[in-house]
Amino acid sequence: MGIDPTNPTGIKAFVFDVFGTVVDWRSGVAREAQPFLNRHAPDLDVSEFVDAWRREYSPAMEEVRSGRRPYVRLDVLHRENLVKVLAHFGIAGACEPEIDELNLAWHRLDPWPDAVDALHRLKRRFIIAPLSNGNIRLMVDIAKRGGLPWDAVLGAEVVRAYKPSPRVYSETAEILAIAPRELCLVAAHNNDLAAARRVGLSTAFVRRPTEHGPHQTSDLKADEAWDFVVDDLHELATQLGCAR
Structure with a gap:
């Protein structure tokens, strides 16, 4: 042909x-995260928080790529990474539904x-x-x-x-x-x-x-x-x- x-x-x-x-993604996640931070960490810069969350992205996927972990969808990794970032910044007062809702920032x-x-x-x-x-x-x-x-x-x-x-x-x-x-x-x-x-x-x-x-x-x-x-x-x- x-x-x-x-x-x-x-x-x-x-x-x-x-x-x-x-x-x-960065502006969108920051927009969604700001009200959450206003409640739980009003002195934390939202960009710092968002960038920290994103930094966990590649290492989490590498666990799957390397075979150390079976495949799980990105929503699962994003939520696990969010919990890590909350602990890193000492944010301890958020309830589970709030965390779930914030994780949906990536959908919006x-x-x-x-x-x-x-x-x-x-x-x-x-x-x-x-x-x-x-x-x-x-x-x-x-x-x-x-x-x-x-x-x-x-x-x-x-x-x-x-x-x-x-x-x-x-x-x-x-x-x-x-x-x-x-x-x-x-x-x-x-x-x-x-x-x-x-x-x-x-x-x-x-x-x-x-x-x-x-x-x-x-x-x-x-x-x-x-x-x-x-x-x-x-x-x-x-x-x-x-x-x-």
């Missing part, structure tokens, strides 16, 4: 990292300003789906809140493994019944893209220089020559010929 002149890239589907790439995140309209543009020509470490219900709740127009919900819970484990990427291509090169990962994180490229996926880096706040030092630029390097998702859609 020859190259489709309307799609010279050969890409058939785009999958997206979600936390940081599609949604602004808002998209970056460009995300929804750009995803609609891409959806007209390509399959689009999340490829997130977030579990299915978490992804569904975020999508419903923000109007994210996914064709499917894919990611860690579907394959029961966490990125950057190679099979998260390779099994996603298999689920979609396409070759790895026909699947493009879109992410604001160079390490995610590097793992995807190692199993043959196409790659797109989108800059999110404030994901970690105003003093971010990581992922400010593309570390490799990814297939696409863009400043926002609209630029990606334009490069792919997706009309506004």
Whole structure:
């Protein structure tokens, strides 16, 4: 078969990292955490609290990736990490329902300003789906809140493994019944893209220089020559010929 002149890239589907790439997790979790801290730790800076919670993210998943722990969904890890952070800051007065409710902060995140309209543009020509470490219900709740127009919900819970484990990427291509090169990962994180490229996926880096706040030092630029390097998702859609 020859190259489709309307799609010279050969890409058939785009999958997206979600936390940081599609949604602004830091501002959303801070918004949700502030009333909780007002009650239990009014002198604690909310950004410090949120960043401490996020720092537990990768170590918790590594316990699963390493095989030291069976797969559990991210909601479970987030709650365990929250309990650790509460203990770290000496916050002892919260009841269990309050902790459960705060853990749902990750379900109520808002998209970056460009995300929804750009995803609609891409959806007209390509399959689009999340490829997130977030579990299915978490992804569904975020999508419903923000109007994210996914064709499917894919990611860690579907394959029961966490990125950057190679099979998260390779099994996603298999689920979609396409070759790895026909699947493009879109992410604001160079390490995610590097793992995807190692199993043959196409790659797109989108800059999110404030994901970690105003003093971010990581992922400010593309570390490799990814297939696409863009400043926002609209630029990606334009490069792919997706009309506004």
